[in-house]
Amino acid sequence: MRRRVTIPAAPSPAGTEPTSPLVIPDFRRFWTARFIAVAATLSMVVLIGYQAYDLARSDYGYSRSEGAFLLGLLGLAQFIPLFVLTPVAGWAADRFDRRHVAAMGNLTDCTITIALTVMTYLGALTLPILFALAALHGGARVFLGPAMSSIAPNIVPLRLLPRAIALSSIAWQGATVMGPAVGGFLFAEAQWLPHALSAALLIGSAALILSIRPIRAEQDAEPKHPVRQMVEGAQYTWRQRFLLGCVTLDLLAVLLGGATAMLPVFARDILMVGPEGLGIMRGAPALGASVVAAWMAWRPLERKVGSKMLWSVVGFGAATIGFGLSRDYTVSIIMLVLLGAFDMISVFIRSSLVQLNTPDRMRGRVSSISGLAISASNELGEMQSGLAAAFLGAAGAVVFGGAGAILVTAIWAVLFPQLRQADTFAPEFLDESPKEASP
Known part of the structure; x- marks a missing residue:
């Protein structure tokens, strides 16, 4: 017997049915917490990469290609704890109050930014310290991701x-x-200074998350062993071809098409725009994505969402190729903006379809697997880009990855026809049946 726990809808003004998520106070707190936490952690991660590359080139005497490969290893350092802890993080998001799990992730990142502030100020940073802090961030993010994804x-x-x-x-x-x-x-x-600001923002984000009403997923009437529950999440995702196709498409396409890992190389040695230019380049994909997200919040997609997701990944690969070939800073920024816009379409459709086709009792575990795929595509993508750059150069690695993303999309459209068949966001592929994992 499975006990269904119904979580009441968020209250709306004057008892009316909400017409927008923004009229719901808890969602406004969630939105603000997400904004300031992402701003803080992305600033931290980008600067860790720049500081590591700069230290490698100036203090350790690394060549450009060796420094680029080091950036790939830095991504791997973030990915290893994420890979190991993903089952635990998904189980935690389904077992405990999701606010507490998310707040703990933010406070762990806050500890990292405080350490960066002190050691940067003292001039005590070394490559081993940066790698250790990057790995700790990977461990924090693995818990934060599924908890935040399951709150909305x-x-x-x-x-x-x-x-x-x-x-x-x-x-x-x-x-x-x-x-x-x-x-x-x-x-x-x-x-x-930016690390100190990130620490303050992460404390504020944790406080906002904790101010949301308690959130806990559906629970089984009879308790199961945590390992068994973790296995159930993996089995559910594997059985559902639609979910499996969505998750693996993102994994492989972004794994191959990740240009952002090479941005420090482009900023310092190819386009020669320094840390200020790096910050603008790193934000350019998000600018394109923000414009597209605002449009879709106003005019949500309604039909042929699956095919639009596939074509957006093709556009992402093409823009990646354009960035890799460019030697003009303005053209490079335009390509990065387009890259982010296409990626946003894919992420929006995939996230909506995965959430709506997953029962609440499994959202934390499925979100953790989806988060692992995203992180694998990012961190292992950095590793792949760094390795490819050692042989092809930074620009060649980016072009190679963009072409690979297009090829993977074509293959996945054939292997997972459910992706092409998804017409609307209605949960066509939702499976609520409580199939049990093997003991």
Whole structure:
């Protein structure tokens, strides 16, 4: 017997049915917490990459290609704890109050930024220290991701979920524009300053998350062993071809098409625009994504969403190729803006379809697997880009990755026809049946 726990809809003014997620106080707190946390962590991550590359080139005497490969290893350092802890993080998001899990992730990142502030100020940073802090961030993010992803469906009516995801993406992408850009300019003034600001923002984000009403997923009437529950999440995702196709498409396409790992190389040695230019370049994809997210929050997509997701990944690959071939800073920024716009369409559709086709009792675990795919595509993409750059150069690696993203999309359209068949955001592929994992 499975006990169904119904979480009441978020209250709306005068008892009326909400017409927008923004009229729901809990969603406004969630949106603000997401915005300031992403701004803080993206500033931190981008600057860790720049500081590591700069240290490798100036203090350790690395060549450009060796420095580029080091950036790939830095991404791997973030990915390893994420890979190991993903099952635990998904289980935690389904077992405990999701606010507490998310707040703990933010406070862990806050500890990292405080350490960066102190050691940067003292001039005590070394490559081993940066790698250790990057790995700790990977461990924090693995818990933060599924908890935050699972909160939104619990605080807004499901019919408003696609619009809530679009608005949440605006928070994410807007912060991705502002965080690295502001961090880059502050870094140019005083290298410790952006890390100190990130620490304060992360404390504020944790406080906002904890001010949301308690959120806990559906629970089984009879307790199961945590390992068994973790296995159930993986089995559910594997059985559902639609979910599996969505998750693996993002994994492979972005794994191959990740240009952002090479941005420090482009900023320092190819386009020669320094940390200020790096901040603008890092924020350019988010600018394109923010514009698209705002449009979709106002005019949500309604038909042929699956095919539009596939074509947007093709556009993402083409823009990646354009960036890799460009040697003009303005053209490079335009390509990065287009890259972000196409990626936003894909992310918005995929996130909506995955959330709406997953029962609440499994959202934390499925979100953790989806988050692992996203992180694998980012961190392992950095590793792949760094390795490819050692043989092809930074520009060649980016062009190669963009072409690979297009090829993967074509293959996935054939292997997973459900992706092409998804016409609307209605949960066509939702499976509520409580199939049990093997003991």
